[in-house]
Amino acid sequence: MTPKTGIVVLTGAGVSAESGLGTFRDTDGLWTQVNIEEVATPEAFARDPAKVHAFYNMRRGKARAADPNAAHHALARLQQARPDTVLITQNVDDLHERAGAAPIHMHGALAGALCQACGHRWAAPEVMSPDDACPGCAARATRPDIVWFGEMPYHMERIAEHLQECDLFVAIGTSGAVYPAAGFGAEAAMAGAETLEINLAASDVTDGFDRHIVGPATQTVPDWVDRVLNG
Numbered sequence: 231m232t233p234k235t236g237i238v239v240l241t242g243a244g245v246s247a248e249s250g251l252g253t254f255r256d257t258d259g260l261w262t263q264v265n266i267e268e269v270a271t272p273e274a275f276a277r278d279p280a281k282v283h284a285f286y287n288m289r290r291g292k293a294r295a296a297d298p299n300a301a302h303h304a305l306a307r308l309q310q311a312r313p314d315t316v317l318i319t320q321n322v323d324d325l326h327e328r329a330g331a332a333p334i335h336m337h338g339a340l341a342g343a344l345c346q347a348c349g350h351r352w353a354a355p356e357v358m359s360p361d362d363a364c365p366g367c368a369a370r371a372t373r374p375d376i377v378w379f380g381e382m383p384y385h386m387e388r389i390a391e392h393l394q395e396c397d398l399f400v401a402i403g404t405s406g407a408v409y410p411a412a413g414f415g416a417e418a419a420m421a422g423a424e425t426l427e428i429n430l431a432a433s434d435v436t437d438g439f440d441r442h443i444v445g446p447a448t449q450t451v452p453d454w455v456d457r458v459l460n461g
C-alpha cells in the first residue's frame with residue numbers, strides 16, 4: 231500500500247551545484263556557455279546527432295566524476311525516515327540515487343539511453359555515438375534518455391497526483407524558469423499544501439511560496455531535514 235503523499239520535494243540544478251556540477255542560469259551557467267538550440271532540442275539532434283551526443287557524453291562524464299553532497303544525503307535520509315516523501319528532480323545526474331534516494335526524473339537521466347525506433351530503454355554507456363545500435367532492434371536510432379526543450383516531461387500524471395495529495399511542497403535549488411516544474415508550487419498550494427522554497431537566491435516564483443530558507447543547499451537542506459525529522 232503506497233502511503234499518502236505527505237511531502238513533495240522538487241529539486242533543480244542548485245542541489246548539485248556544490249557537488250561541482252554547474253547550474254544552467256547562474257553567471258557561469260551551462261546555458262551561458264552553449265546554445266540550447268544546438269544541443270538540447272529534438273531539432274538539434276536531428277540536425278547534428280554527433281554534436282548532441284558529445285554534449286551529453288561530457289555531462290555524463292562530469293556527473294559520474296561528481297559525488298553526492300550533504301543536501302543529497304539529507305534528502306535520502308528524509309525519504310527513508312518518511313516513506314510518504316516524494317522526490318521529484320529536474321536534474322539528470324544520478325546524485326540523488328547515489329545518496330540512497332529514489333527520485334522521479336521528470337527530465338530523464340544521463341544514465342539512460344533510448345531507442346527512437348522501438349522505444350527500448352537501457353543503461354547508457356559512458357560514451358554514446360550515432361553509430362550505436364539499439365540492443366533491442368539493432369536500429370542506429372539511439373539517443374540520450376533526456377527530455378529536451380519542446381518535449382513532454384516524464385511522469386506528469388503521477389506528479390500531478392502527488393501535488394494534489396501532499397501537505398507540504400518544497401522546491402530546492404531551482405530558478406523557477408522552466409514549466410511545468412515552475413508551476414508545481416502553485417498547483418500544490420491550490421490543493422491546500424503549505425509551500426517552502428529553499429534556494430541560494432530569489433527565484434522567478436519566490437513570491438508564490440509561503441516560507442523561504444535562503445542559503446547554500448549543503449547547509450540549509452540538512453538543517454531543514456533535521457527539523458522535520460526531530461520535530
Ligand code: APR
Pocket residue numbers: 241242243244245247248253254255256259320321337402403404405406407408428429430431432433445446447448
Ligand atoms: N544551493 C542552493 N541553491 C543554489 C545553489 C546552492 N549551492 N547554487 C545555485 N542555486 C540556485 C540558483 O539560485 C538558481 O535559482 O539554483 C537555481 C538554479 O537554477 P537553474 O540554473 O535555472 O537550474 P534549474 O532551475 O534546475 O533549471 C530548470 O531548465 O534548462 C532546463 O532542463 C533544465 O532541468 C533544467 C531546468
